[in-house]
Amino acid sequence: GAGVSQSPSNKVTEKGKDVELRCDPISGHTALYWYRQRLGQGLEFLIYFQGNSAPDKSGLPSDRFSAERTGESVSTLTIQRTQQEDSAVYLCASSLWAGISGEAFFGQGTRLTVV
């Protein structure tokens, strides 16, 4: 596609349920990033992929969060046993390679609400 696509755009889930957020990066972009934006706060870096590998997972808030990427394309961010503090907009971005993260293209985000 022409841009980074995220789905769903909105997700409301009950506390304790698992959710999966999907990101389709721009074709040919080897680097993919996940960020989180909670209300009133700046963007938080979660994880990035170079190809299908995630060299640094230290940004993930807890072990309930995991992410994978296959075929150097689609990535899925999974949150298990969701908590209310997980409510946020989750943004995905991609760039040609990891060294130019500042020039990444962002998706529209998935607004997650945990009730």
Add this chain to the structure above:
Amino acid sequence: SQELEQSPQSLIVQEGKNLTINCTSSKTLYGLYWYKQKYGEGLIFLMMLQKGGEEKSHEKITAKLDEKKQQSSLHITASQPSHAGIYLCGADSSGAGSYQLTFGKGTKLSVIP
């Protein structure tokens, strides 16, 4: 960890007026990025600054980087309703070409016709 402080947090201006948004870093800036966020459109990359004193322009938006002050300013000339949105600054956390950006909390700009 690096922190970015943006000011003001929100701004309401009359169409046609000029305005400035500031972004100050708690640490050395290796690269400073400006984005615009509109609801439902994700983040749009505006420009990147890397060298002290560097100034870049995109249409009516100009950004400058002051390395000594660890600060960048975004200036909009003759604002228009299309400029409305949230402006975010982001910075390399560990060095040029870092994979990880730290962002400010954003400045919400409203332009009154």
